[in-house]
Amino acid sequence: MAPISIQTVLISESVDPRCKAILEENGIRVTEKPNMKRDELMAEIKDYDGLVVRSATKVNADVISAAHNLKIIGRAGTGVDNVDVDAATKKGIIVMNTPSGNTISAAELTCALLMSLSRNVPQAAMSMKQGNWDRKKFMGAELYGKVLGIVGLGRIGKEVASRMQSFGMRTIGYDPITTPEVTAGWGVEQMSLEQLWPQCDYITVHTPLMPSTVGLLCDETFAKCKKGVKVVNCARGGIIDEAALLRALESRQCGGAGLDVFVEEPPKNRSLVEHPNVISCPHLGASTKEAQARCGEDIALQIVDMVKGKSLVGAVTLFCLSSIRQEAYHDIAIPQLKYKAKIYMHAV
Numbered sequence: 001m002a003p004i005s006i007q008t009v010l011i012s013e014s015v016d017p018r019c020k021a022i023l024e025e026n027g028i029r030v031t032e033k034p035n036m037k038r039d040e041l042m043a044e045i046k047d048y049d050g051l052v053v054r055s056a057t058k059v060n061a062d063v064i065s066a067a068h069n070l071k072i073i074g075r076a077g078t079g080v081d082n083v084d085v086d087a088a089t090k091k092g093i094i095v096m097n098t099p100s101g102n103t104i105s106a107a108e109l110t111c112a113l114l115m116s117l118s119r120n121v122p123q124a125a126m127s128m129k130q131g132n133w134d135r136k137k138f139m140g141a142e143l144y145g146k147v148l149g150i151v152g153l154g155r156i157g158k159e160v161a162s163r164m165q166s167f168g169m170r171t172i173g174y175d176p177i178t179t180p181e182v183t184a185g186w187g188v189e190q191m192s193l194e195q196l197w198p199q200c201d202y203i204t205v206h207t208p209l210m211p212s213t214v215g216l217l218c219d220e221t222f223a224k225c226k227k228g229v230k231v232v233n234c235a236r237g238g239i240i241d242e243a244a245l246l247r248a249l250e251s252r253q254c255g256g257a258g259l260d261v262f263v264e265e266p267p268k269n270r271s272l273v274e275h276p277n278v279i280s281c282p283h284l285g286a287s288t289k290e291a292q293a294r295c296g297e298d299i300a301l302q303i304v305d306m307v308k309g310k311s312l313v314g315a316v317t318l319f320c321l322s323s324i325r326q327e328a329y330h331d332i333a334i335p336q337l338k339y340k341a342k343i344y345m346h347a348v
């Protein structure tokens with residue numbers, strides 16, 4: 001691939017300092033401006049060659065059209081739902097992410113939420129801080145022997161499965177791409193969602209946010225679940241429909257929810273966060289030193305590779321995917337995501 005000239009990069013969120021250091025070591029001028037308002041971003045972006053973001057910067061069509069020189073949008077993390085990939089692609093801007101950098105951290109937080117839901121840890125801790133000693137109110141239930149349904153058996157879903165199996169949970173799941181033969185090797189029995197919903201004591205979702213995953217858990221699907229099912233969303237707000245979740249919590253069809261992500265972040269509608277059976281975090285799945293170091297470093301190295309003309313055979317849009325999943329994504333997931341551009345894979 002012909003080298004691409006990237007002389008200036010704007011980092012619009014808090015990204016590990018290694019990112020800036022690596023870019024600068026390679027002769028790229030870097031400006032860090034976190035917390036810009038939309039207007040400020042649109043004014044700032046116009047002359048940069050590259051933009052590095054996490055999940056909070058909404059790189060929509062307006063931002064992309066205001067960016068006259070932009071050649072690359074680097075997502076230091078996994079989900080690219082905050083980037084209008086179609087608009088970027090039409091302008092010939094490469095979009096790349098660092099999908100494996102925060103897998104373990106997101107999986108560990110998911111497990112923490114599952115454990116907290118089973119034993120009411122956050123509620124009990126809060127009650128202690130308020131001076132109480134209430135042993136009856138916080139009676140829990142063991143995870144041992146319970147059924148965990150994992151919707152989305154990619155990187156994070158797989159890591160969640162192995163960790164929760166060590167607690168003695170039976171793990172079942174559904175994924176349209178990862179085959180049952182593959183997941184059987186990780187101890188996850190695959191089945192249709194229709195078969196999955198009524199069996200689960202806990203459900204955790206690990207799909208990207210895209211039209212086909214919006215509202216995977218909704219009124220209709222909650223009604224198919226066991227009464228009192230507990231759910232975790234450490235993926236993206238909206239995969240579990242928020243209004244339906246609130247209704248299910250109120251009717252006790254849902255016995256509790258662990259939420260790391262919301263449709264609107266921070267959520268202006270506080271009904272879920274304030275519900276007594278909801279435990280929530282402010283999108284902390286990737287917020288560990290290790291994950292941030294990996295993602296910051298990976299995105300910088302990928303940009304430098306591009307500048308040097310390495311790794312890509314040509315580029316319109318790039319998704320950096322792990323070797324095991326490259327084929328699957330190339331053949332199946334990309335059309336499903338409706339990316340019209342040709343996708344070139346990063347060499348691994």
Ligand SMILES: NC(=O)C1=CN([C@@H]2O[C@H](COP(=O)(O)OP(=O)(O)OC[C@H]3O[C@@H](n4cnc5c(N)ncnc54)[C@H](O)[C@@H]3O)[C@@H](O)[C@H]2O)C=CC1
Nearest residue numbers: 078079106152153154155156175177207208234235285286
């Ligand atoms: N809370 C946080 O801070 C973080 C959240 N995430 C979110 O987690 C998501 C998953 O991340 P990874 O596991 O790394 O992605 P991945 O791409 O490895 O796995 C996603 C899986 O979802 C499957 N899938 C797609 N449509 C589906 C459907 N309709 N039903 C069931 N499965 C479906 C895909 O086939 C794929 O196997 C990311 O897209 C991101 O939005 C990722 C990292 C941190």
Ligand SMILES: O=C(O)C(=O)COP(=O)(O)O
Nearest residue numbers: 054055056077078079286
């Ligand atoms: O990588 C992802 O998809 C995440 O959700 C992590 O988001 P963040 O980088 O912490 O804003």
